Amino acid sequence: MKMYRSDTLRVAPKVPRAWDDFSRKLPHQTGERAKRNWGHAWHSLCSYQGKLKPAIANSLVVALLPSAGGRLLDPFSGVGTIPLEARLLGHRAFGFDISPAAIAISRAKLEEVDPALALAEIDALDRWIQTTRPGDDVHVAGSIRFNGPVETYFHHETFSEILAARSYFREHGFANAERSLVLGCLLHILHGNRPYALSRRSHPITPFAPTGAFERRALIPRLRTKVERVLEAGAIAATGSAIYDQDATSTWPSEVDSLDAIITSPPFFDSTRFYSANWMRLWFAGWTAEDFSIQPNRFVERRQKVDFSVYEPIFRQAAERLKPNGYLALHLGKSAKCDMADALIAIGRRQLRLVHVFSEDVGHCESHGIRDKGAVTDHQYVLFAR
16 A cells, blocks of 8 residues: 655644554454454344445444544445444434445334334235235346346245235335335345245355255245344434435435544445345345346446546535544455555545555455455555545
């Protein structure tokens, strides 16, 4: 990692002590924090490729926010790992994403869930499934083909229930936390290699082509078990946190302001594509074959391949919405093709003061059985201040 000097006219503040400790010790690599299941149980609400380790999110939140009552934004929230850690520590956290699957999972983590209403939502879904036939959705599903046609993943009776459940969420949406929780849990059990999954044998993070016999697997009992297990973790105090269906490069909502910190992990330049790795969950959450042709063009992971200037409105609005001396922290991926830190520092320092940069070799990282995780060799951490 090359060294950078502070701007001549805008002297960077001192490196926060907790950030410095994190950069030197990398506590997520050893001890309890290195374990896959470290952190609150709600981090495991739904598996998701590329999810930041909760231990890293926790260290960054502790390093850059006050002890409690702070305000944080993650403009690339994904499934809400960073905002959830902020909420757990008593902060008001905001997240942006444009994936309907990620929004549902994040809403369940960030907004207050009433357990009784969540269980009632399962009953409502059960009644819907029992009285609804797949209809035209069968033909829509037939046009979704990635690792294989979606119908080849399921026993035909299970698939009929899945189609009916999909129509339920398309009809009713998932604007409240309880329905989002149920949807997020259903997305988790949709495919995988364990008995709780609805599919034939595949993979719990990305749906590789299925193998094994077709087996009838009832949706509602497995869904109820998953939801009840999540609820057993207990309630999280409400902090006014929220997820937005929001393009980070467009104008941010006015209420997302006076931020103590913006902490985010944008899509890595050489990462696997989120929209293809999560194709089945995106389909279930509402995407059609046409969406798979059009929607990926909105994703920064594709737009940054053309020009990193896509980040300019993000840095500009960060400078506008951060409190004086507030921080912007980036968790990035370096590969042989692209040094993301170099590219984003060149853009970010036009608006903010560069504070610190360091990198972490990721050869030790777990693969989760995924054959192609992209070409990232290092994780890079970049800290700016207003």
